[in-house]
Amino acid sequence: MLSSIVAAIALVTLLNVILTIGVVRRLRDQHTVLESLRHQQPGPTVGAVVGDFAGAATTGHSITPKSLAGRETLVAFFSNECEPCRTKLPRFVNYVIQQQLAKHDVLAVVVGQERDSSEFVSQLAPVCTVATEEFKGEIAAAFQVSSYPTTVRLRSEGGNLVVSEIDVDLDAAAAL
Known part of the structure; x- marks a missing residue:
């Protein structure tokens, strides 16, 4: 009985570690995407020359x-x-x-x-x-x-x- 409880706790702990690693990877991927978007400034930028228009x-x-x-x-x-x-x-x-x-x-x-x-x-x-x-x-x-x-x-x-x-x-x- 005690061994089955220990085995269940070990299985839950292992599952928790695997899920945590997945979440951390996903957060890193999102961080990379957000960083790339932050460096893309939509619209005009200081120093930009305005194009021709009428x-x-x-x-x-x-x-x-x-x-x-x-x-x-x-x-x-x-x-x-x-x-x-x-x-x-x-x-x-x-x-x-x-x-x-x-x-x-x-x-x-x-x-x-x-x-x-x-x-x-x-x-x-x-x-x-x-x-x-x-x-x-x-x-x-x-x-x-x-x-x-x-x-x-x-x-x-x-x-x-x-x-x-x-x-x-x-x-x-x-x-x-």
Whole structure:
């Protein structure tokens, strides 16, 4: 009787060791995958040169790299289908107002179905230049935007537009 209890405990212990080794291997595999993802930064990166694009503002003015060149520009990408965008939109508008940025120094691109963009456009138009485009549009592609909302600051460098800041801290103005 005692020997069968000892054998059962030994079997349970062996099974526990085998399962623990399996769990540790799985955690190491997941850690490797997470590490590789952490080093892949989606979207624009600081120092990246913005590609060529041609778009139109809701006012009809053309938007190209040349039209943004020569000054620091704040650019934001919102999707009208994105809940975090709805949360960030008022903070963005407030930031532009508090920083007293000129309307032509701020570009907001609303991505998605144009008929669904009116709510975003109406809030953004008083404080910045606004463009709308479909998903995978020319402007978002030039900036390498892959998630929304995205905010970047640009500078001109050697005739190119270069990303100088990503994920602009929109709460910085409120802290002053």
